[in-house]
Amino acid sequence: MMSEGSSFMKGMVLGGIFCLVMSFFENFNSGTHSEVHEHLHHHLKPLSKDELEKLSESQMSDLPLQVRVYCLIMVTPKLLVHWATANDTWSKHCDKSVFYTSESSKALEAVDLQEQDEWARLRKAIKHAYENAGDLRWFFVARPTTFAIIENLKYLVLDKDPSQPFYIGHTEKSGELDYVEYDSGIVLSYEAMRRLIEMFKDEDRCPERGHALWKTSEEKQLATCLKYSGVFAENGEDAQGKGLFNKKSVSSLISDSMGQNPADVVEACCSDMAITFAGMSPSQMQVLMYGVYRLRPYGHDFHDSLTFLPPKDSDND
């Protein structure tokens, strides 16, 4: 009787120790994981007015020259009207804007990547942009159904060093993965681009054509490749925490605000320094162009510390 009991006890003790050791080991592992995940900035905001005012005269005049943006606009002939609208409106405010297409169109100029797969096309465009960047250090990736206010993008990254990895936009979560939504535009620094292109060589972690039965969207594939190279998604927002990158149209956001904040529709809706809107029709985009760059009340001045000049040969801004 006694030996049966003690073996039982020995078994229990051994089992107990085993469990303890296992759980201790697991904790140790997840501890290091969370350290890797933890990064300093999840929410990225622009310089404050005070910080801007502290800059010297020479720093002030240098800044607009240092923050220069290369726009990659991913088009297809199906989106011809939006393509033409992006070409005629906001893309003129990029320091360099290049349209990358799946197949060429006689109507509009673009770099023909001759690639139907969206992820493969994005990879090619990114490589092309990096190789043709010249001295531009910030990259903005968008579809022509997005409208971007480049001056506000520049303001957001004004004090950020492009030789550091930055991957900014409207962030969403998919399981463990934080990714930037494609529809509201993706901002990448020069360093992020460099690391990404390095990672493109890794066919296991960042394959060009997935082997899975289902296809992951390009925005998630991009986030995964960047994550493996130590670059994490950050949400672009203003000083009040309002998102600057929007995947909805202005009227959609206003309409939502009318339902949720009827007493303060415009205040609650959208940032004064908004960078992107999406899902707008071509004519709505032309109205937005007028609304951003022209329509204003006489006598109101924003007292901005920097100046960005209007682009040459443009009649709608």
Added chain:
Amino acid sequence: MRSFKRHILFLSGIVVSVLLSKTCLLVLRTLTPSFAMTDSYTSTVRHGVKNRTAALDLSQKVRVLCWVMTQPQHLKSRTQHIRATWGRRCNIVLYMSSEASDFPTVGLNVSEGRNQLYWKTIRAFQHIHMHHLDDADWFLKADDDTFVVLENLRYGLSKHNTEEPLYFGRRFKPFVAQGYMSGGAGYVLSKEALRRFVKGFADGLCSHDTNIEDIGLGKCMETMKVQLGDSRDVLGRQTFHPYPPHYYLTRQLPRPRPWYLLYEHYHPVEGPGCCSDLAISFHYIDAVQMHTLEYYTYHLHPYGYKYRFNPDERSDNRNNN
């Protein structure tokens, strides 16, 4: 010798007539009061100084009374959005309806309906003349689906004398010999024009001879010798608009005038050149668009952007590329 003299006389005749007609045209052009005039009547605008105090100065020097043509059924769906946006920028705002209410609305002794619109206009102006003549300098009429930028209206009016019989808006050609201003786009009367309108009805010179309020008012203005002003900016771009922005701004291939531009007195421009940066009004604006335009005009801003159009810096206009 005689044929030589004849030739000389003939040639000098041509020269004189050319000079005369050019002078006539020049005189005629300066005779039309316009928003593009560069001499400021009230000289509140100082060169190079652009901040909110310029806008505040103007609101004290150029007082505008706005009256909005509305009805009880529209207060919730339309008028409240005006009250939340541009209505509060008027020096005085009156919401005119068939019934008085706590909105607040002024009750006119008129019933509702499209055929009552001119009666409403007549009664509204009579009410304003009786109660508010000295409270403002200019008197704006707008619909409950019109969006107005008051600062730009004041800027345009600042160059004019309210004691003169003047009226501004979007000028239409037909129905009235001298033309008339579109009702939907909003129109504004000087103090003297308001006096003459009311006097016209009091003396029987004007009467309710149509249901179409903008034509009716336009006819009375003509009878009472009130002059139509030119509200276009220094680049000839329109400020009052009877339709929403996308009707005008969308680029078009050269084409015959679409139906909504058929009444235009001034030659219309389609595409970006249609509309002034300092636009004053748009019409057929629903609730969502009202707040959207408010956001575009007063909030959404491209950081540091140097605007191309700077009407106070005259040299800029020539360098516009």
